[in-house]
Amino acid sequence: MSDLIHYRLEEGLALIGLDRAPVNALDQTLRAALSDACERAAADPRVLAIILHGERELFSAGSDIKEFGTDASFAEPDLPSTLTRLAAIHKPVIAALGKVALGGGLELALACGYRIGEPNLRVGLSEINLGLLPGAGGTQRLPRLIGVESALNLILSGKIIGAENARLLGLLDRIAPSAERLLDEAREYAYELIACRAPARPVEAWPEPGEGLPDDFLARYRAEHEPTWKSRLAPRLVLLALEAACLLPLDEGLLKELALFRQAESSRQSKALRHVFFAEREAARIPGVCADLPLRKIMRVAVIGAGTMGGEIAMSFANAGIPVALLESDGQALDRGLTQIRGNYESSVRCGRLRPEQVQSRMDLIFGTLDYADLSEADLVIAAVFGTPEVRQQVFRTLDKVCKPGAILATNISSLDLDAIAATVTRPHDVVGLHFFSPASAMRLVEVVRGEVTAPDVLATVLDTARRIGKLPVISGVGSGFIGNRMFEPYAREANRLVLEGATPAQVDRVLTELGLNMGVFSMLDLAGIDMGFLACDSNRAGISHDASYCRLGEELHAMGRYGQKTGRGFYLHEGRNRKDDAEVIALAERLAGELEIPRDPMDDQEILERCLFTLINEGIQLLDEGIALRAGDIDLVWINGYGFPAHLGGPMHYAEQLGLGNLLVGLQRYRQTLGEYGETWFKPAPLLERLVAAGRKRIERF
Numbered sequence: 058m059s060d061l062i063h064y065r066l067e068e069g070l071a072l073i074g075l076d077r078a079p080v081n082a083l084d085q086t087l088r089a090a091l092s093d094a095c096e097r098a099a100a101d102p103r104v105l106a107i108i109l110h111g112e113r114e115l116f117s118a119g120s121d122i123k124e125f126g127t128d129a130s131f132a133e134p135d136l137p138s139t140l141t142r143l144a145a146i147h148k149p150v151i152a153a154l155g156k157v158a159l160g161g162g163l164e165l166a167l168a169c170g171y172r173i174g175e176p177n178l179r180v181g182l183s184e185i186n187l188g189l190l191p192g193a194g195g196t197q198r199l200p201r202l203i204g205v206e207s208a209l210n211l212i213l214s215g216k217i218i219g220a221e222n223a224r225l226l227g228l229l230d231r232i233a234p235s236a237e238r239l240l241d242e243a244r245e246y247a248y249e250l251i252a253c254r255a256p257a258r259p260v261e262a263w264p265e266p267g268e269g270l271p272d273d274f275l276a277r278y279r280a281e282h283e284p285t286w287k288s289r290l291a292p293r294l295v296l297l298a299l300e301a302a303c304l305l306p307l308d309e310g311l312l313k314e315l316a317l318f319r320q321a322e323s324s325r326q327s328k329a330l331r332h333v334f335f336a337e338r339e340a341a342r343i344p345g346v347c348a349d350l351p352l353r354k355i356m357r358v359a360v361i362g363a364g365t366m367g368g369e370i371a372m373s374f375a376n377a378g379i380p381v382a383l384l385e386s387d388g389q390a391l392d393r394g395l396t397q398i399r400g401n402y403e404s405s406v407r408c409g410r411l412r413p414e415q416v417q418s419r420m421d422l423i424f425g426t427l428d429y430a431d432l433s434e435a436d437l438v439i440a441a442v443f444g445t446p447e448v449r450q451q452v453f454r455t456l457d458k459v460c461k462p463g464a465i466l467a468t469n470i471s472s473l474d475l476d477a478i479a480a481t482v483t484r485p486h487d488v489v490g491l492h493f494f495s496p497a498s499a500m501r502l503v504e505v506v507r508g509e510v511t512a513p514d515v516l517a518t519v520l521d522t523a524r525r526i527g528k529l530p531v532i533s534g535v536g537s538g539f540i541g542n543r544m545f546e547p548y549a550r551e552a553n554r555l556v557l558e559g560a561t562p563a564q565v566d567r568v569l570t571e572l573g574l575n576m577g578v579f580s581m582l583d584l585a586g587i588d589m590g591f592l593a594c595d596s597n598r599a600g601i602s603h604d605a606s607y608c609r610l611g612e613e614l615h616a617m618g619r620y621g622q623k624t625g626r627g628f629y630l631h632e633g634r635n636r637k638d639d640a641e642v643i644a645l646a647e648r649l650a651g652e653l654e655i656p657r658d659p660m661d662d663q664e665i666l667e668r669c670l671f672t673l674i675n676e677g678i679q680l681l682d683e684g685i686a687l688r689a690g691d692i693d694l695v696w697i698n699g700y701g702f703p704a705h706l707g708g709p710m711h712y713a714e715q716l717g718l719g720n721l722l723v724g725l726q727r728y729r730q731t732l733g734e735y736g737e738t739w740f741k742p743a744p745l746l747e748r749l750v751a752a753g754r755k756r757i758e759r760f
């Protein structure tokens with residue numbers, strides 16, 4: 058028997074333990090070993106019941122994602138047929154679920170007649186996050202077990218639920234009192250079943266899921282949910298699979314599910330989402346930082362600045378149960394900040410995201426202060442203060458005096474030179490950038506900025522801390538705008554220029570949202586505030602000696618006091634939640650185009666898409682070449698999690714790889730030629746792109 062499976066015979070029981078580190082991913086070798094073990098237990102007359110479990114705590118994270126898109130994915134024995142054979146065993150089979158049972162791991166459990174879990178178990182069918190649907194019986198067995206609507210909700214959300222919720226849904230029969238007792242409880246359960254001659258209880262024996270369901274249930278479900286799926290394929294395939302579960306006998310439904318699964322697996326969307334899955338894991342690896350480096354302990358945090366950003370950062374820590382001191386320079390600003398935080402929590406209660414009693418327990422973790430001395434015990438201090446570079450450097454000089462040795466000193470400001478700040482303190486190795494995105498308590502992305510001398514253990518500690526508070530940290534080098542905002546600049550530039558050339562803000566935004574972006578560039582600029590964008594543009598302009606025509610629109614709107622949503626007018630006219638093109642802005646664009654001698658014509662959607670994306674991607678490739686971004690995948694994560702780039706397109710770098718690097722280069726060169734001096738200035742291909750294409754490379758990587 059393979060060493061991936063531990064097979065033990067114990068007084069009438071066969072215990073089959075899965076042992077493939079780190080997560081018992083069900084690759085071909087494990088499937089083969091599992092199949093053999095199940096056959097052996099089924100055939101052995103001494104075995105009266107079978108227990109399937111994870112040899113080391115965790116049950117299984119499902120199919121091996123690395124196999125998808127390769128021949129190994131369905132190499133014999135494939136998962137669906139392995140589970141069909143398992144479900145046909147005429148003895149009670151108990152799945153003892155430790156820690157995690159996800160995707161194919163949960164499907165394995167569903168093919169067993171009985172399920173027991175530990176109290177901290179997390180279960181779910183998370184395939185949808187990979188652009189897939191459950192392909193090993195999940196869409197057929199789950200609705201038979203818990204009902205069609207609950208199954209749909211679980212599968213379409215990809216949500217991971219805890220043991221108690223799983224029990225209430227009917228997914229678990231029992232919960233063991235602790236993880237340590239899981240296997241003993243499973244044994245007891247097995248003996249009870251043997252004693253009462255319990256049947257194998259295959260899910261086939263459960264009522265057909267379509268029974269009692271209104272005829273138009275699935276049609277109504279689709280009508281209600283489809284608008285939120287946009288262009289995603291997998292949710293539509295899930296619905297077809299559930300339709301099969303309702304209409305067909307189990308064996309036919311399983312075949313239909315498999316065909317739909319293969320369709321999803323071979324789709325570009327799933328390939329993109331699998332890329333995102335591995336990019337997230339890769340982002341945790343930093344050259345020069347060993348995985349087992351001892352971390353500094355972060356028990357207490359301090360945030361300087363109780364404005365919107367500072368308050369939201371403080372909330373992020375309190376939400377994770379970490380006490381945080383919030384420092385302001387004057388009492389009124391501090392009161393305003395604390396009131397705002399309480400208001401945010403109270404509105405979460407109104408939306409049902411928080412229980413009323415949690416408001417006070419979270420507020421109890423946030424301690425307002427006006428005195429730097431109160432930061433002396435903080436393990437991590439994050440400065441979220443605006444003002445001149447001198448003001449910010451003064452803050453760090455003060456921190457240097459009051460903070461204990463070993464405290465990590467972080468700044469949240471996006472465009473500041475981190476190394477200049479580090480140079481003002483006696484402990485530059487402890488200084489790091491932590492760039493949160495607004496609203497920081499909700500946005501997952503944090504750019505972790507590595508200064509020239511930032512210590513490896515400081516980096517490792519802040520990455521770990523960011524993950525502890527539920528964020529996705531991505532490493533960036535020092536440079537204006539880091540990764541995200543630096544790429545936003547050419548993207549917004551192109552959008553502005555397109556409006557001068559004849560597009561409207563609504564047209565540009567429509568093209569981008571049709572691609573799948575959460576928000577178009579002008580909606581984003583109006584939301585962030587044109588005054589903020591103007592300041593950034595203004596500081597960048599100082600370094601620009603060539604065509605800055607694209608700044609003119611924003612400048613004029615700024616001069617007119619049209620700051621965006623906050624003033625009801627910006628690139629758009631805002632009326633409540635609605636926004637529309639404003640004739641005044643179109644007239645302004647016409648006037649500016651005349652002054653700047655820019656010809657205006659109706660703008661083609663394809664050109665809008667290409668010009669916005671090509672310049673965005675080109676800047677990303679340049680960033681990679683400069684070493685500001687470590688990997689193309691990191692850039693994708695920043696744009697997906699910070700700027701609403703659709704995950705099912707894999708982020709801008711993955712999108713470019715799918716487009717073909719040669720095509721991207723040709724496109725950039727075409728606009729460089731056709732757009733005159735402007736094109737010559739702004740469509741120059743990144744040298745790394747030219748080198749990659751010349752070398753025939755397909756992937757974007759440093760080279």
Ligand code: 3H9
Nearest residue numbers: 080082118119120121122123159160161183191192193338
């Ligand atoms: C499926 O099951 C399809 C079926 O319906 C039907 C088929 C016919 N495969 O996240 P971590 C690796 S689709 C391969 O850092 P954590 C991961 O890359 C699958 N590798 O740890 C990493 O490797 P490395 C549905 C996997 O504790 C290491 O394990 N299942 C897989 O933060 C540790 O992972 C899912 O979608 C996998 N399935 O979180 C579950 N899972 O060290 C996906 C993990 O080299 N997995 N790895 O970077 C997860 O959600 C999390 O990994 C988990 C652990 C919660 C399990």
